[in-house]
Amino acid sequence: MTLVFDLDNTLINRNKAYWLWLKNDVLSKLQTIDKNLILHYDNWGYTSRHHFYKWLIKKYKLSTTPEILTLKCANELHNYVVMNYEILAILERLEKQYKLIIATNGGIQNQTNKLKAAGILNHIEHVYISEEIGYRKPDHNFYKHIQKTKNYSSSELMMIGDHYLQDYLTPRDLGWKSIWLSHNRPLITHNNISSLKDLISYLREK
Numbered sequence: 179m180t181l182v183f184d185l186d187n188t189l190i191n192r193n194k195a196y197w198l199w200l201k202n203d204v205l206s207k208l209q210t211i212d213k214n215l216i217l218h219y220d221n222w223g224y225t226s227r228h229h230f231y232k233w234l235i236k237k238y239k240l241s242t243t244p245e246i247l248t249l250k251c252a253n254e255l256h257n258y259v260v261m262n263y264e265i266l267a268i269l270e271r272l273e274k275q276y277k278l279i280i281a282t283n284g285g286i287q288n289q290t291n292k293l294k295a296a297g298i299l300n301h302i303e304h305v306y307i308s309e310e311i312g313y314r315k316p317d318h319n320f321y322k323h324i325q326k327t328k329n330y331s332s333s334e335l336m337m338i339g340d341h342y343l344q345d346y347l348t349p350r351d352l353g354w355k356s357i358w359l360s361h362n363r364p365l366i367t368h369n370n371i372s373s374l375k376d377l378i379s380y381l382r383e384k
Contacts, residue, residue: 183338256291
């Protein structure tokens with residue numbers, strides 16, 4: 179069995195890192211910012227970056243563009259990603275029994291920088307990034323690319339991620355096993371874990 183992990187808000191706390199980046203490197207000169215409102219519009223990063231930055235610029239009257247903020251994020255966000263030793267310990271245990279790969283949307287530079295900052299790469303056999311392969315989740319071709327390059331059958335693969343459509347439904351429709359990482363959000367499937375630390379016991383029971 180090969181375990182395929184999403185990256186943001188699965189193996190790293192993207193929401194925490196992203197908020198710290200916004201607060202310290204984008205909105206630092208402002209007297210008042212509404213964290214809850216900003217994170218609501220960001221929506222775990224699910225909102226397109228163009229639309230989110232367009233809203234942010236208008237809301238706080240920033241002298242920049244969505245394109246500049248997108249590039250700035252790619253260059254700087256990894257500075258706020260920290261090693262999570264609990265996650266690293268989980269990966270160390272899993273790699274003794276499973277092949278581990280990462281499948282993530284995003285830019286090559288941004289995602290690679292975050293992986294290095296989090297110390298994850300030593301435990302991962304391969305990383306698939308949407309910008310590099312030319313398809314984005316939830317496009318079926320994203321997942322088909324992974325199967326084709328490693329000559330996997332769908333039954334050999336299990337996807338774990340926080341996005342219900344991209345990381346759970348789409349691979350499941352292609353015959354993969356999939357687990358939704360709920361982070362204690364309202365449950366919409368029985369194939370879920372609330373945090374990554376529950377994955378080992380989940381796999382043991384299957």
